[in-house]
Amino acid sequence: MALMRAAKDGWMDGVIAAAGADPRVVLLDADISRSVGAGRFADAFPSRYFQLGICEQDMVGHAAGLALAGRVPFVESYAVFAAGRAWEQIRTTVCHMGLGVKIGGAHAGLSAGPDGATHQALEDIELMRVLPGMTVLVPSDAPQAEACALLAARLDGPCYVRFGRNPVPVLHETVPEVVPGGAEVLETGEDVLLIGAGVMAGACAEAGRILAGSGVRASVVNAYSIKPLAGEIICSLARGCGGVVVACDCQRTGGLFGAVAEALAVRCPRLMASVCVEDRFGASGDPAGLLASLGLTAERIALEANALLNRRRTGD
Amino acid sequence: MDQGSGDFRDLQSIAATVRMDALRSICSAGSGHPGGSLSCVEILVHLYFARMRIRPDEPEWSGRDRFVLSKGHACPALYAVLARRGYFDPAELSTLRAPGSRLQGHPDMRLLPGLDCSTGSLGQGFSVAAGLARGLACGPASQPSCPRVYCLLGDGELQEGCIWETAATAAAARLSNLVAVVDCNGLQLEGPIDGIKPVGSLSRRWLEFGWHPLEADGHSFGSLEAALDEACSCGLPSVVLARTVKGKGVSFMEGIAEWHGRCPGPEELRDALRELEKGLRWP
Numbered sequence: 001m002a003l004m005r006a007a008k009d010g011w012m013d014g015v016i017a018a019a020g021a022d023p024r025v026v027l028l029d030a031d032i033s034r035s036v037g038a039g040r041f042a043d044a045f046p047s048r049y050f051q052l053g054i055c056e057q058d059m060v061g062h063a064a065g066l067a068l069a070g071r072v073p074f075v076e077s078y079a080v081f082a083a084g085r086a087w088e089q090i091r092t093t094v095c096h097m098g099l100g101v102k103i104g105g106a107h108a109g110l111s112a113g114p115d116g117a118t119h120q121a122l123e124d125i126e127l128m129r130v131l132p133g134m135t136v137l138v139p140s141d142a143p144q145a146e147a148c149a150l151l152a153a154r155l156d157g158p159c160y161v162r163f164g165r166n167p168v169p170v171l172h173e174t175v176p177e178v179v180p181g182g183a184e185v186l187e188t189g190e191d192v193l194l195i196g197a198g199v200m201a202g203a204c205a206e207a208g209r210i211l212a213g214s215g216v217r218a219s220v221v222n223a224y225s226i227k228p229l230a231g232e233i234i235c236s237l238a239r240g241c242g243g244v245v246v247a248c249d250c251q252r253t254g255g256l257f258g259a260v261a262e263a264l265a266v267r268c269p270r271l272m273a274s275v276c277v278e279d280r281f282g283a284s285g286d287p288a289g290l291l292a293s294l295g296l297t298a299e300r301i302a303l304e305a306n307a308l309l310n311r312r313r314t315g316d
Numbered sequence: 317m318d319q320g321s322g323d324f325r326d327l328q329s330i331a332a333t334v335r336m337d338a339l340r341s342i343c344s345a346g347s348g349h350p351g352g353s354l355s356c357v358e359i360l361v362h363l364y365f366a367r368m369r370i371r372p373d374e375p376e377w378s379g380r381d382r383f384v385l386s387k388g389h390a391c392p393a394l395y396a397v398l399a400r401r402g403y404f405d406p407a408e409l410s411t412l413r414a415p416g417s418r419l420q421g422h423p424d425m426r427l428l429p430g431l432d433c434s435t436g437s438l439g440q441g442f443s444v445a446a447g448l449a450r451g452l453a454c455g456p457a458s459q460p461s462c463p464r465v466y467c468l469l470g471d472g473e474l475q476e477g478c479i480w481e482t483a484a485t486a487a488a489a490r491l492s493n494l495v496a497v498v499d500c501n502g503l504q505l506e507g508p509i510d511g512i513k514p515v516g517s518l519s520r521r522w523l524e525f526g527w528h529p530l531e532a533d534g535h536s537f538g539s540l541e542a543a544l545d546e547a548c549s550c551g552l553p554s555v556v557l558a559r560t561v562k563g564k565g566v567s568f569m570e571g572i573a574e575w576h577g578r579c580p581g582p583e584e585l586r587d588a589l590r591e592l593e594k595g596l597r598w599p
Contacts, residue, residue, distance in 0.1 A: 058443045071451050
């Protein structure tokens with residue numbers, strides 16, 4: 001049984017470590033400290049923790065002001081509100097000035113589970129990805145979330161880090177190295193390329209094992225840096241193979257699928273398939289059940305990979 | 317006329333120059349916002365020529381007071397004030413809104429030294445100002461060395477909901493080095509504010525949000541000085557509600573909402589400048 005831990009806990013470990021290393025780091029919270037464990041930060045750095053109450057738009061603007069005053073502000077809210085409600089503040093105030101505001105999107109994807117559609121951020125990646133100068137990181141587990149928080153603190157510009165609420169398998173034994181535009185190549189195989197991020201990176205790895213059982217050799221990539229995307233790595237792996245399956249717990253349009261499609265379209269077009277959310281909202285349910293009901297599973301990734309290979313074989 | 321005992325003739329002359337600069341630059345651009353630029357001229361001149369601790373020859377000086385033009389569309393007036401205060405050559409004012417210009421249609425701090433914040437999307441500048449005030453706070457508000465943050469808002473801008481998020485945030489944090497000034501010209505793009513969304517007593521509203529509200533004649537340097545003196549010493553986030561006239565100084569623009577975003581034609585500019593020139597002469 002794999003060790004299970006929520007990515008949000010890794011994120012908070014990273015923010016606390018960043019604050020320990022850099023006295024400029026401050027944390028702003030919009031009434032979700034209990035949800036993300038920000039109490040640990042508040043205990044360690046009481047004068048650098050600001051609870052602003054329920055006001056995501058003001059929190060982002062406030063963080064921009066703190067950045068102008070020389071601080072390194074982290075803000076956190078549920079991803080729906082951090083990326084959605086405060087989007088124009090992030091665009092016009094943070095990104096246009098190129099300010100180093102670090103945005104934590106909590107309870108992202110379907111990890112908000114029972115809270116239902118209103119709280120399930122399936123559009124945050126795309127909303128953040130279109131913004132000039134924004135770095136978008138989607139760690140796959142707690143150690144990588146910690147690494148992403150530490151990376152965010154080191155970046156000069158704005159950064160969005162997306163992470164889930166529920167415990168998920170820990171894929172990394174230690175805090176891995178992450179860089180903007182980086183990706184983890186988990187497997188290499190010349191038949192098909194599987195690309196996932198967040199909770200779906202592990203599903204891609206599992207799909208690779210399923211495919212291996214039937215003799216299909218898959219490359220598997222954890223594309224934790226969605227912007228900038230690891231275009232070189234992805235293209236070099238895609239070039240030799242029969243198709244690319246992209247899996248992410250976000251809308252297909254504009255999310256990781258969109259990012260990969262954009263990169264491949266101009267460099268090395270390949271047949272592609274999406275294992276993402278197809279233009280619909282979620283609903284209440286446990287996260288694993290929701291992923292299954294929306295077809296976001298390792299089995300479906302393997303199925304789509306085989307379908308791509310069949311299409312290639314038949315020239316369809 | 318100005319009240320109080322001070323001699324404000326220099327400032328009045330600067331204000332007239334700034335009005336002329338602002339209108340000329342808008343006409344060079346062929347577009348812009350004359351009404352709300354003219355209504356806030358005395359406020360800006362007071363801040364930049366009589367109040368703020370700044371070093372125009374060292375715009376990034378860390379100890380400076382900051383200014384955020386939350387009603388960013390009034391930037392023709394701010395640009396003119398910055399130029400006349402020595403941040404850049406007034407000749408550059410004619411490049412307003414032109415391709416490659418540092419004088420963007422709304423303020424861009426990355427381009428123009430002297431700007432402390434980019435603004436333009438109403439409501440957002442105020443939020444940044446509060447964050448700046450927290451970031452610059454250095455102990456008790458009464459500490460004279462602590463940089464202050466001044467933020468100019470429009471009264472129409474107060475319709476943005478996030479303004480009141482910020483008002484609550486600043487009050488809860490007791491950001492006493494934050495001073496807001498509201499340019500209460502009573503008009504928004506579409507017409508009278510009270511006809512679109514009446515605000516009732518602004519003073520009471522700010523008071524209930526935990527601020528120290530003050531009222532002033534926004535075209536009187538004496539009145540602005542008295543209100544801002546109190547605002548800077550009261551130990552609370554404070555707001556000066558400055559009564560102003562939209563289009564102030566140009567008779568055919570005064571109090572007319574149409575001049576919110578209309579560029580004067582050549583003859584209108586000539587007539588406006590002729591009126592404003594009178595303000596250059598000391599009585």
